[in-house]
Amino acid sequence: MITPPDQASARPASPASRQLLAVAAAIVAMTALRLIYASAIDLRTDEAYYWTWSKEGALSFLDHPPVIAWFIRFGTAIFGDTNLGVRFAGIVAMLVTQLLLADIVRRVTHDVRAVALVLLMPEAALYYGLLMAKVSPDVALIPFAVAMIWALVRLTESNDARWWLAAGVFAGLALSSKFTAGMLLPAAAAFMLVPKWRGRWLASPYPWLAALIAVVVFLPVLIWNYQHDWASFRFQLVRATATHELSLRTVGDYIGLQFGLVGFILLPVVLSGVALTAWRGYRRGDAVAILLSTAVIVPFGYFFWKSLSLRVGDTWPMFMWPAGFAATAINIAMLPRDGFPAWMIQSTIAWAKVAVASGVVFVIAVFLYYVVAPWNFIGRADPIGGEAGYEQVVERAQAQLQKTGATWIATTDYRTYAMLRWFFKDRVPVVQINERGRFEGFRDPGMNAIRGHAGLYVGREPDNTSPVWRSTTAIREPLERVERSWRGIVMDTYALEKLTGWTPELSPPRDSPLYRPRVLAGGDQPPALFLTASIQTSFSGKLGNLHRLLIAGFS
Template structure:
């Protein structure tokens, strides 16, 4: 019954993936999938590999770009259930762990959107499953599987390093795990993880450590010192993204697991807690001085969902069913609003409008303006906007992206379009009004700004400029087309 439900939920997510417009970041990662390389400025390359697999199967469209998301989240749900059952075989809690996992908007909604967090979450769950099988069987060969999954998680996003921190904490703090330090397979697993991640390190070494510097700059506290502002944002954001009831169950389960380890040396409880507590402490510390993005702590929840199923009190266990129902309601509401927009909410109240709304019609409007102005190509400075236009504009219209990040891609330069060729540059009115393109000339339109809207609700306004290919252009590239 439960697996039939999982299949139905997966089918629904696939449907939503196909009918909901792509976000700019998803279009940007699609560009990655057309220029496969061991690293990028923003993240390692796993999301590009996921997208490439999906588009090879289903085409370069929203469904193909997102295809691997719902499928791999379903696999992760099965692995999480098996991990819970392996760690607590006498209690058969796997189904509840999987249900709580899927009841989180982080998974219900995030499992449809193709971002680096999705492959990270899936591979993190696979690593948790390998650790659970290791502990349950005491077969050291599982260290090799763990090393592979941990390495692949690092190839998804650098925050996967918390996985290694958690495992080392468990190996140090739990007496029942000390014997693994003498097993060569532990070290072999570490070597596999390092070898899997090595191409990302080599790419960074040959590109000025660009990605490490960018992401390393996002860690730590701001110069302003201690503040509670961001800490409150973190707690409130996690309560919403994880589902308020699931959030309560996860916190309670983790606290009670720590007590179980302290009182009776429960190695299974210690293992799972070690995959939650160090990361939670790190994000909490960072929130005392700078903003923690809501998606960053998502990796802590797979282990926390097992703890929420295993260590809560009978009274709190009554919250599990309402938590699953609430998660289903929240996910359905997000799906319907993103795909159909039945409620005409303004941008400030509707993130689906801001990120997903009106792109097809906007691309048609841009193409109309390009033809009317006699431009030979379309250009954009925002990488997400350029990627969206590259996906959606009619065949034969070149798209040029202007941004320093494109120097790190093996893509044609604008000069390949020919000297002194004119184009149409589109720029959001939310940005500085002076384009980075030298010599850009504002285009006067009787209709005013180029408007992206959905069912009469304004999502964003854009300016238009006439630009010309010239030898002194800043870093820019000609985007791939479907």
């Protein structure tokens, strides 16, 4: 018998539907939070640097492949050259990542609670719940890496070999976002070779076609590097092969960053979920479990090894944790099916709930600290505030341009270059006179306004005393010093000088001191660990005590 429409509409929603509606409401609220953050917070220097890439027509760039520039171009095409325009694609990338994770978990478990959990875990992790609004190559890498995993899950479910081709497209886009995508290759290889279907795929043309497709998608990066003496690969190889003495401090930084950016409770929950998923996958030949667990274990182990002697960058490992979120949600759904004791199942679920709830609270607290609070709890080490306040430098630079008649601006570091170009929006030519290897393939910055005209040098102290000036014939006339501050704390001091008698060389010889880029193995940015440690201390509570204990254990 067909239920009348009025009775059908009056039927109460199922618990599963109510749960998904609640999760959807939470995602909408957190997305609104990210939109506010993206609009209100000034760009960081690297974000402005990537924005300059979006204004160029180069196939690739020295530091990273080009997809992040495409992301920024997409956002600024909608919202213009604004904070939100630069960051908008990252907010979209977060939503795409969540949808892909939800579909992966749904197809494997058919459990609404597991789907709800995997949707909420990224919201509870500081990097994803808030800092996906901070644009970086990792923001582009993450959705494509998850999409590659999703395509392989679809392959497992449907047994349709054509999904290899989709995986190849996404793998190529992931590599075109950031070279660390290559760390997913062991996971894809294990997915293909460990289960009993290895013979089928070794004999099938589809995996090899997928590899070929990935190379074709990655071809612009290869072409650019071929044209520029493989500059990107040599630049990144220095970081990958850099070795220093054993340091427990860098190990502590790495582990502490994972706790801070993933979650003080969520990280142990995810690691335990990944471990059980790996046990299940390799013991039974479960292809999806092998794929998800290996996509976390291999990068995590590699970065841990590198952290023994090198500071691992804040965002470098962030592409691996979404696979860990999926593995954790699937593991919780599988525990009852695998016959685990009830106490273990209940404990795992309880810890997952605590991890999500406490993580979301922490993300909101960090949001309020940066968007609402007037205080600076962290001082000069603040990873956001430490790069704020450039409008003060720009204001004085503008005044000196008018006073001295200078028509262009020179810098000696890419961060100052990027921020000045961002604020002036190319109304005034800005040139970084050194590290010209960073600017291969860039357009003319406006040499007609530079050649034969006085310039204004803006340099962070002590960069203004760099020996690179000995490679020029510039006459430098000191003008003034400008402090850049944030919430009452001076972050940096800048020297402003008038330049005459010299025109910068945009394409110096490769053996010139003006060409060679400075390689920062591990970067010289203050680690986000300072952020997480200080904010947790300021907001106190048990999580703050836990974090201090963790840091003490690794220092």
